Amino acid sequence: MIAQVIVDVAARQTDRIFEYHIPTELEKDIAIGSRVVVPFGPRKVQGFVVGITDQSEFKGKLKDLLVVVDEMPPLTPELVKLSADLAKNIFSYRIKILQAMLPWVMRANYRKLLVPANDRAAKMPLFQGDPIDLNKITDLAEIKQFRKLLQDDQAKIEYVVENRAKKKKENQYELALKKEEYPKIYNTLRQNAVKQKKLLMDIIDNAADYPKSQSQLEKQLGLTAASLNSAITKGWLNKKSVEVYRDPLSGFDDGEHKTAVTLNGEQQGALNQITQAIEQRQAETFLLEGITGSGKTEVYLHAISKALKQGRNALMLVPEISLTPQMVRQVKARFGQEVAVLHSALSEGEKYDEWRRIRRGETKVVVGARSAVFAPLDNIGLIVIDEEHESSYKQETDPRYNARDVAIWRSKFHNCPLVLGSATPSLGSRARAQKNVYHLLRLTERANQKKLPKVNLIDLKHVQFAGGQFDLSVELVDAIKKRLAKKEQVILMLNRRGFANFMLCRECGFVLKCPNCDVSLNLHKDTNSMQCHYCGHTEPVPTRCPNCQSSQIRFLGAGTQKVQEELEELLPGARILRMDVDTTRRKGSYKKILDSFGAHEADILLGTQMIAKGLDFPNVTLVGVINADTGLWLSDYNASEKTFELLTQVAGRAGRADKEGEVLIQTYNPEHYAIQLAQTQDYERFYGYEMNMRHAGNYPPYFYTVLISIAAKKEQNAAREAFRIKRYLNEHLHEPTIILGPTPSAISRVKNQYYYQILVKYKKEPNLNELLHHVQDSAQEAKKYGLSIFIDNEPERIM
DNA sequence: AGCACGCCGACT
DNA sequence: GTCGGCGTGCTC
Ligand SMILES: [Zn+2]
Ligand SMILES: [Zn+2]
Numbered sequence: 095m096i097a098q099v100i101v102d103v104a105a106r107q108t109d110r111i112f113e114y115h116i117p118t119e120l121e122k123d124i125a126i127g128s129r130v131v132v133p134f135g136p137r138k139v140q141g142f143v144v145g146i147t148d149q150s151e152f153k154g155k156l157k158d159l160l161v162v163v164d165e166m167p168p169l170t171p172e173l174v175k176l177s178a179d180l181a182k183n184i185f186s187y188r189i190k191i192l193q194a195m196l197p198w199v200m201r202a203n204y205r206k207l208l209v210p211a212n213d214r215a216a217k218m219p220l221f222q223g224d225p226i227d228l229n230k231i232t233d234l235a236e237i238k239q240f241r242k243l244l245q246d247d248q249a250k251i252e253y254v255v256e257n258r259a260k261k262k263k264e265n266q267y268e269l270a271l272k273k274e275e276y277p278k279i280y281n282t283l284r285q286n287a288v289k290q291k292k293l294l295m296d297i298i299d300n301a302a303d304y305p306k307s308q309s310q311l312e313k314q315l316g317l318t319a320a321s322l323n324s325a326i327t328k329g330w331l332n333k334k335s336v337e338v339y340r341d342p343l344s345g346f347d348d349g350e351h352k353t354a355v356t357l358n359g360e361q362q363g364a365l366n367q368i369t370q371a372i373e374q375r376q377a378e379t380f381l382l383e384g385i386t387g388s389g390k391t392e393v394y395l396h397a398i399s400k401a402l403k404q405g406r407n408a409l410m411l412v413p414e415i416s417l418t419p420q421m422v423r424q425v426k427a428r429f430g431q432e433v434a435v436l437h438s439a440l441s442e443g444e445k446y447d448e449w450r451r452i453r454r455g456e457t458k459v460v461v462g463a464r465s466a467v468f469a470p471l472d473n474i475g476l477i478v479i480d481e482e483h484e485s486s487y488k489q490e491t492d493p494r495y496n497a498r499d500v501a502i503w504r505s506k507f508h509n510c511p512l513v514l515g516s517a518t519p520s521l522g523s524r525a526r527a528q529k530n531v532y533h534l535l536r537l538t539e540r541a542n543q544k545k546l547p548k549v550n551l552i553d554l555k556h557v558q559f560a561g562g563q564f565d566l567s568v569e570l571v572d573a574i575k576k577r578l579a580k581k582e583q584v585i586l587m588l589n590r591r592g593f594a595n596f597m598l599c600r601e602c603g604f605v606l607k608c609p610n611c612d613v614s615l616n617l618h619k620d621t622n623s624m625q626c627h628y629c630g631h632t633e634p635v636p637t638r639c640p641n642c643q644s645s646q647i648r649f650l651g652a653g654t655q656k657v658q659e660e661l662e663e664l665l666p667g668a669r670i671l672r673m674d675v676d677t678t679r680r681k682g683s684y685k686k687i688l689d690s691f692g693a694h695e696a697d698i699l700l701g702t703q704m705i706a707k708g709l710d711f712p713n714v715t716l717v718g719v720i721n722a723d724t725g726l727w728l729s730d731y732n733a734s735e736k737t738f739e740l741l742t743q744v745a746g747r748a749g750r751a752d753k754e755g756e757v758l759i760q761t762y763n764p765e766h767y768a769i770q771l772a773q774t775q776d777y778e779r780f781y782g783y784e785m786n787m788r789h790a791g792n793y794p795p796y797f798y799t800v801l802i803s804i805a806a807k808k809e810q811n812a813a814r815e816a817f818r819i820k821r822y823l824n825e826h827l828h829e830p831t832i833i834l835g836p837t838p839s840a841i842s843r844v845k846n847q848y849y850y851q852i853l854v855k856y857k858k859e860p861n862l863n864e865l866l867h868h869v870q871d872s873a874q875e876a877k878k879y880g881l882s883i884f885i886d887n888e889p890e891r892i893m
Numbered sequence: 894a895g896c897a898c899g900c901c902g903a904c905t
Numbered sequence: 906g907t908c909g910g911c912g913t914g915c916t917c
Contacts (some may be wrong), residue, residue, distance in 0.1 A: 105894050112917040135916045152917055
């Protein structure tokens with residue numbers, strides 16, 4: 095038998111199948127999806143089996159496959175097939191996709207060890223210590239020494255493929271004898287055998303509870319490993335090593351399994367349509383457009399129940415940022431132990447454990463962020479993507495996949511419906527619903543009949559600022575005071591899109607920039623340094639302008655910390671919680687802040703975008719947006735859409751409970767349509783208006799887009815290659831396709847590489863995929879000049 | 894991607 | 906003569 099293997103070598107030339115002979119002793123362990131170790135040239139690498147045949151086209155002699163790593167193939171045949179389709183569409187190597195589908199611990203760790211070649215060499219002092227990893231040796235003298243040893247046949251190289259995945263094991267003790275035997279043994283024991291008697295007593299009294307774990311026995315009976323070992327040698331107990339899962343959710347399940355909330359008419363209507371598709375096994379995509387508070391989550395949970403009732407499983411994706419303890423608790427309360435949660439806050443070991451529970455079919459519902467779309471869940475009856483407009487569903491680094499597209503693929507594979515939910519659907523999804531590609535379901539009432547909050551705009555051009563800074567208007571501060579006097583709570587959002595704490599000299603206008611990239615350095619107060627967010631460059635905070643030596647330097651861009659200080663000055667005694675990347679970096683701190691605010695241990699929650707997501711605090715009656723405009727300054731074609739989404743979402747945080755809600759939005763552009771329509775919370779009108787803008791600008795969803803980025807050490811090389819690609823595309827593409835560029839990218843230099851980009855907008859180009867693959871291949875030749883090319887299908891950002 | 898192989902100039 | 910630089914081609 096022959097295995098077709100994709101090897102763990104990410105390169106154009108190795109991005110294909112390599113075949114290996116399967117030794118007969120491995121035949122029973124191997125299957126499609128197996129993770130294996132194979133010889134590859136002089137070394138050994140990890141790989142994945144994507145096919146098994148008995149015929150080979152290969153002319154040479156096939157090598158033997160060396161190891162099958164896992165007992166159960168980590169990839170299902172479905173995922174193997176998906177990886178092939180995806181590789182074609184997103185211009186990524188197949189191995190990269192296969193790896194993205196699996197927990198990080200399944201990536202191999204390679205070591206290249208220098209080992210003695212004979213008994214005499216083995217006695218050398220060099221080989222007495224830790225093994226020598228040649229990949230880690232940098233000392234030139236050592237390298238020379240080793241080379242000599244290799245030449246003299248005193249040493250040889252051993253390639254090692256290490257598995258990072260460690261299963262947590264625990265010893266379990268089971269009864270080795272019949273129940274009746276133990277009292278007899280008890281009577282023969284010596285008087286001073288205290289521990290032994292204790293153990294036998296427990297066995298006699300609680301025989302049904304066995305097997306018991308080592309930690310259990312140690313804790314309950316105060317036994318030591320020694321006394322347990324003697325029980326084994328005496329033949330009372332048998333020891334076995336059992337795999338245990340780390341349980342990251344133990345804190346979330348409050349035990350009581352809540353029953354479903356009754357749905358209102360609209361919710362029920364939506365549910366009925368989804369249910370029908372589940373039952374009739376239709377791979378239909380629904381767009382559930384529901385205003386904030388309309389109870390979309392309830393519809394999802396009901397639909398998941400329906401799928402489970404049909405004996406099928408369910409997959410639910412939520413944005414990383416909304417995968418909050420609140421959210422997890424809600425799902426766990428409904429479906430209990432059958433839920434697996436894949437979350438970036440879990441440790442790598444915990445992720446691996448959760449993932450294995452899914453792979454073994456021990457869970458029926460999977461909840462997770464983007465990468466959970468690859469969960470090895472079988473027999474899927476429903477897929478849900480909540481907040482489908484979120485750009486985080488598109489991965490912005492190498493396998494640039496969009497979880498929505500993957501979900502559509504899987505929905506077709508399983509013949510199950512896909513539900514995309516949002517209060518502010520992405521324009522593309524909404525347009526597809528208009529053309530009946532998706533099935534539109536609308537929820538227009540708040541489920542609890544509460545009124546939408548009143549939204550007012552504060553025009554920062556004609557306003558008095560409170561305090562000495564230009565961040566908080568008198569109007570906003572007064573409104574906060576009023577709420578605090580009534581013992582109500584306030585959420586304040588600082589929009590930080592495209593904004594940062596950079597250093598500006600007031601004398602000469604100098605802005606401190608990164609030496610490697612074309613961006614300004616950001617002030618980090620926690621580490622008291624200036625940092626580059628693109629390459630990680632760090633330098634001390636200057637006290638004088640590096641250009642003119644003036645001491646008149648300022649740090650611009652309102653940070654949450656600065657606003658917090660202002661608030662403390664303007665509202666003495668107010669208790670303020672701050673939530674941003676700095677205060678949520680530590681594990682669990684996010685939950686801590688929210689719990690504290692929920693318990694009314696603070697009056698004001700001040701934060702960045704991350705507070706805009708579905709947090710629900712009944713006592714919050716005022717939401718303030720400190721700066722609505724920053725997003726609009728970005729000249730990306732979807733800047734208005736993103737701003738509208740953010741404002742609508744944050745406004746939804748107010749007045750969810752029985753108290754009337756108020757939203758105040760500070761802006762320099764009160765006449766901008768995105769802000770005007772966010773004020774009236776009118777998604778449908780925004781959709782209509784924005785579609786006109788996109789039509790006029792020839793942008794998505796009227797056109798498909800592909801972004802080609804070209805990077806090189808020398809700027810002219812990047813530019814030259816970019817123009818060459820443009821000419822090539824020009825020759826092969828036709829009306830109404832539009833090719834924009836090449837232009838230097840918005841951040842024209844990152845890590846000392848210059849970036850140029852070309853944007854292709856098209857309606858129908860059947861050959862485009864092939865052309866772009868050709869562009870990618872031809873770049874391989876250009877690699878000599880230090881060129882690299884990245885192709886992003888349907889980019890989220892083009893600037 | 895790594896790694897070997899081979900060719901060429903530079904240094905014991 | 907041999908060491909080490911890099912260009913070229915291959916990995917089942
Ligand atoms: Zn200056
Ligand atoms: Zn940088």
